Amino acid sequence: MRLPERFFSRLLLAYLPFMVYPYDLFRAGAAAVWVVVFLWVTVFSFWFTRRLFPGRSIKHAFFLWLIVWAQAAWTLTRLPPHWVLSVFFLMPVSFLDAEAKPGHIRVFSREVPRYFFERALGGSAFVIFVMVMVFVREAGEKKFGIRLFEQPAGPLFVAAGMAFLWKKTHRFSWG
Amino acid sequence: MNFKKFLLAAGQYLFLALFLGLLGAILYAAQFLRR
Numbered sequence: 271m272r273l274p275e276r277f278f279s280r281l282l283l284a285y286l287p288f289m290v291y292p293y294d295l296f297r298a299g300a301a302a303v304w305v306v307v308f309l310w311v312t313v314f315s316f317w318f319t320r321r322l323f324p325g326r327s328i329k330h331a332f333f334l335w336l337i338v339w340a341q342a343a344w345t346l347t348r349l350p351p352h353w354v355l356s357v358f359f360l361m362p363v364s365f366l367d368a369e370a371k372p373g374h375i376r377v378f379s380r381e382v383p384r385y386f387f388e389r390a391l392g393g394s395a396f397v398i399f400v401m402v403m404v405f406v407r408e409a410g411e412k413k414f415g416i417r418l419f420e421q422p423a424g425p426l427f428v429a430a431g432m433a434f435l436w437k438k439t440h441r442f443s444w445g
Numbered sequence: 446m447n448f449k450k451f452l453l454a455a456g457q458y459l460f461l462a463l464f465l466g467l468l469g470a471i472l473y474a475a476q477f478l479r480r
Binding site for chain 2: 341
């Protein structure tokens with residue numbers, strides 16, 4: 271399976287599990303923050319330890335890591351286990367690719383802070399995106415009583431509008 | 446086989462074993478900490 275390379279597409283994919291959560295604004299925000307913090311920890315730890323894994327085992331180790339944490343967080347916080355899908359979709363595209371050779375980038379080069387800055391920016395964008403979507407859904411459903419927002423069609427419509435605006439403004443090459 | 450290479454591979458597999466152990470510990474701790 272090949273993930274889309276555009277950042278906004280992946281943001282949208284990562285948001286999809288949030289559409290089925292029966293959460294209010296606060297709980298959705300907390301779940302999004304947890305997803306992003308876990309994403310940052312994962313990217314950070316795998317970036318620095320990837321050369322320590324034997325051969326190609328890093329991909330299996332990565333998926334095991336995701337599965338184990340999905341289960342552990344579900345046990346502890348009752349967050350639905352598919353929260354980990356959001357993390358998976360937010361992962362940088364070339365993450366764990368065989369062609370991406372971390373050996374060529376020194377640990378203390380300028381590339382590393384830039385890389386992590388982009389990841390931090392992307393994660394924050396995800397939290398803001400989720401909050402906006404949940405806010406719009408709640409406002410449309412409860413305050414204005416728009417039926418459309420009780421169905422997935424409402425949030426999808428808003429997401430389509432945001433994607434349109436995103437395309438109109440500029441094109442970043444994040445991740 | 447080159448001894449240095451052997452040592453490197455052994456270290457990598459040791460790291461993998463530690464990693465799997467960490468995952469197991471996470472699962473166990475989650476079960477244990479459940480309210």
